[in-house]
Amino acid sequence: MFQKWVEKALVEGKEKEIEVRKDVFWQRRCRIIGRVGLELTAKENFDEIIEKPCIFCMPEKLAKFGNEFGREMFENGYAFLFPNINPYARYSSVCAFKKHYIKPEEFKAEIIEKNLELCIEYIKKVMELDNIKYASINWNYLMPAGASILHPHTQVVADEHPTTYMEKVAEKREQFREYIKEEMKSERFIGKIGSISLFTPFVPFGFNEIVGVVSGELFSSIDEIAQALEAIISYYGSIGRNSFNVCIYASINNEFPLHFRCITRQNIAKYYRNDAMFFERLHSEVILEKKPEEVAKEIKEYLKMQ
Numbered sequence: 001m002f003q004k005w006v007e008k009a010l011v012e013g014k015e016k017e018i019e020v021r022k023d024v025f026w027q028r029r030c031r032i033i034g035r036v037g038l039e040l041t042a043k044e045n046f047d048e049i050i051e052k053p054c055i056f057c058m059p060e061k062l063a064k065f066g067n068e069f070g071r072e073m074f075e076n077g078y079a080f081l082f083p084n085i086n087p088y089a090r091y092s093s094v095c096a097f098k099k100h101y102i103k104p105e106e107f108k109a110e111i112i113e114k115n116l117e118l119c120i121e122y123i124k125k126v127m128e129l130d131n132i133k134y135a136s137i138n139w140n141y142l143m144p145a146g147a148s149i150l151h152p153h154t155q156v157v158a159d160e161h162p163t164t165y166m167e168k169v170a171e172k173r174e175q176f177r178e179y180i181k182e183e184m185k186s187e188r189f190i191g192k193i194g195s196i197s198l199f200t201p202f203v204p205f206g207f208n209e210i211v212g213v214v215s216g217e218l219f220s221s222i223d224e225i226a227q228a229l230e231a232i233i234s235y236y237g238s239i240g241r242n243s244f245n246v247c248i249y250a251s252i253n254n255e256f257p258l259h260f261r262c263i264t265r266q267n268i269a270k271y272y273r274n275d276a277m278f279f280e281r282l283h284s285e286v287i288l289e290k291k292p293e294e295v296a297k298e299i300k301e302y303l304k305m306q
């Protein structure tokens with residue numbers, strides 16, 4: 001399932017090594033090169049946008065649900081969920097935290113769980129209204145991760161049709177289970193948080209990637225997912241990263257196991273270098289500096305200290 005080899009290049013008489021990895025399940029490769037500063041670790045001041053209230057600070061101005069939802073928006077003490085005015089699917093909503101700015105290390109399990117609580121209330125509602133087969137809870141934290149607004153918010157996408165990723169894991173569900181088993185047997189297995197098993201993938205989709213496989217179903221697992229996300233995001237904060245993506249993938253009919261992926265993105269900076277270049281966007285290959293085995297070791301040590 002996993003293959004790797006080293007290619008050598010001569011640069012001004014010096015040998016440079018490129019580790020190429022291939023993951024047979026995903027049919028994806030990645031390349032691991034020496035440390036050259038691909039990941040931005042420097043932090044710039046962005047107080048200017050932190051201090052500016054935004055549309056998510058004014059819930060009265062946001063889009064409202066129609067009568068079929070029985071309420072204009074979903075709300076609890078920490079978050080509110082409303083329709084996405086630019087929907088990505090038949091059901092597409094935004095769940096904003098109530099605070100305009102939250103640092104990565106401040107995302108405690110309790111506030112993440114409160115956000116996920118509204119996301120699942122919304123998913124339950126759309127399941128009543130329609131034949132929904134797939135749902136995802138997604139998170140772009142800060143602009144380098146794709147957020148258009150600084151104010152932290154997750155997004156639910158629910159539809160009868162899967163995304164490309166979901167279709168792959170649903171169609172090859174047996175191989176996907178084998179793939180998960182292989183990852184868990186490896187040195188990249190991090191450990192368990194409740195019923196969630198965490199690992200770093202052999203061929204990651206992005207920097208510092210961590211995958212969590214949940215043994216329960218979505219509606220009864222958000223407390224444990226929130227605990228795992230608190231641990232991962234706080235680890236990201238500890239290694240100086242302030243932008244990340246999270247995706248929780250759910251199949252209503254259990255066509256694939258409930259799981260999530262988290263990656264860091266470039267730190268927020270004015271003239272930043274994007275982490276997706278021609279290799280990532282046009283060759284479907286990720287370039288990394290840090291081996292997934294090192295990420296696993298680092299987060300294991302970090303979690304031990306907590």
Ligand SMILES: [Zn+2]
Nearest residue numbers: 054057100151
């Ligand atoms: Zn705001």
